[in-house]
Amino acid sequence: MNVTTQVGRLVRDPEVRYTQGENATAVARFAIAVDRRFKKDGEATADFLNCVAFGKTGEFVEKYFQKGMRIGLTGRIQTGSYTNKEGVKIYTTDIVAEQVEFVESKGNGNADASQERLVKPDNASFQNIPDGIDEELPFN
Numbered sequence: 001m002n003v004t005t006q007v008g009r010l011v012r013d014p015e016v017r018y019t020q021g022e023n024a025t026a027v028a029r030f031a032i033a034v035d036r037r038f039k040k041d042g043e044a045t046a047d048f049l050n051c052v053a054f055g056k057t058g059e060f061v062e063k064y065f066q067k068g069m070r071i072g073l074t075g076r077i078q079t080g081s082y083t084n085k086e087g088v089k090i091y092t093t094d095i096v097a098e099q100v101e102f103v104e105s106k107g108n109g110n111a112d113a114s115q116e117r118l119v120k121p122d123n124a125s126f127q128n129i130p131d132g133i134d135e136e137l138p139f140n
Helices: 055-064 111-118
Strands: 004-010 015-018 026-035 046-054 070-083 089-102
Touching (some): 026 055
Parallel strands (some): 046 089
């Protein structure tokens, strides 16, 4: 079974083109940097993976993702080859993204902003509910 799941950051903004013909289909190409589990000489290393998404998934990637954002994707690995203008055969490996999702919220790029959401405002307080009004509460 050819299934892969990756979480990484977009290396650049997705590039979207449309196929020709009556039923034009979006083809989004992008690359992600995926951290390796182990460090080399004390420093983190990453793999740079080329990805492609078709149709509605490609349009979704184009609309909502940009360079630096974290993305989670599930898909398959697809290999191929072509001969370039110089007559050299080039081998390719792409991840065909079949499902993509957000891995972090929009504000998580800034650590200070995410911490602000966790801090309770000074004027916030809890309201005491008197005993004996259980029937009046909208939930039980």
